[in-house]
Amino acid sequence: MTTGVKICGLTTPDTLDAALDGGARFVGAVIFEKSPRHLEPLEAASLFERARRRANVVAVVVNPGDRLLTEIGLMLRPNFIQLHGSETPGRAEEVRRLTGAGIIKALPIRSAEDFAAAAEWEPFADHLMFDAKPPEGADLPGGVGASFDWSLLAGRRFAKPWFLAGGLNPDNIAEAVRISGAPLVDVSSGVESAPGVKDAARIAAFLEAARRS
Numbered sequence: 673m674t675t676g677v678k679i680c681g682l683t684t685p686d687t688l689d690a691a692l693d694g695g696a697r698f699v700g701a702v703i704f705e706k707s708p709r710h711l712e713p714l715e716a717a718s719l720f721e722r723a724r725r726r727a728n729v730v731a732v733v734v735n736p737g738d739r740l741l742t743e744i745g746l747m748l749r750p751n752f753i754q755l756h757g758s759e760t761p762g763r764a765e766e767v768r769r770l771t772g773a774g775i776i777k778a779l780p781i782r783s784a785e786d787f788a789a790a791a792e793w794e795p796f797a798d799h800l801m802f803d804a805k806p807p808e809g810a811d812l813p814g815g816v817g818a819s820f821d822w823s824l825l826a827g828r829r830f831a832k833p834w835f836l837a838g839g840l841n842p843d844n845i846a847e848a849v850r851i852s853g854a855p856l857v858d859v860s861s862g863v864e865s866a867p868g869v870k871d872a873a874r875i876a877a878f879l880e881a882a883r884r885s
């Protein structure tokens with residue numbers, strides 16, 4: 673089966689179109705002020721309107737409060753909320769109620785022990801995402817191009833569909849899928865020309881490489 677792709681941190685119509693035209697199954701808006709990819713909920717709603725019925729729209733958030741979640745639910749109306757902070761499984765039902773969206777839970781991975789969190793989240797999330805633990809002192813919990821040992825995933829089975837994320841790019845995606853067996857992959861900085869600046873040609877190259885993987 674073809675690897676499903678999420679292109680994350682989109683901020684412009686032309687790069688969103690590159691993702692949609694190239695067949696991305698998920699497109700992501702980062703709603704987190706510290707990120708160079710940050711969009712306000714209303715900006716994200718205006719940009720991502722063109723993605724409806726073509727791909728799943730994902731709002732990426734980090735330990736969001738109720739007010740922000742309510743705004744995202746009302747304005748952007750995403751298909752999924754991607755929780756990329758230290759949220760607990762107990763928060764998942766509130767996030768669903770406040771936004772009307774499904775849940776993607778990002779889990780930081782450095783070693784095999786870190787997969788214990790997947791079992792805790794499986795009953796509460798629609799999708800899991802395995803992303804590299806960010807380097808010590810990093811400002812962002814994701815979107816920094818850090819990767820982990822993909823062989824940690826080889827042969828593992830999960831009760832929910834899962835994404836591989838962290839440090840992926842057009843040159844390494846085929847090897848990452850081969851080693852990890854990932855059914856879904858997620859990329860942000862690997863399809864940029866500078867932090868926060870998406871590159872339409874790199875997005876197309878990533879989608880093509882994932883299709884062939």
Ligand SMILES: O=C(O)c1ccccc1N[C@@H]1O[C@H](COP(=O)(O)O)[C@@H](O)[C@H]1O
Pocket residue numbers: 680681700702704707708709732733734756803812813814815816817818837838839840858859860861862
């Ligand atoms: O992209 C961001 O700025 C971001 C900010 C806060 C939380 C998550 C963020 N991005 C997510 O991290 C993955 C991996 O990024 P990368 O490919 O290694 O650059 C990205 O796909 C987003 O889902």
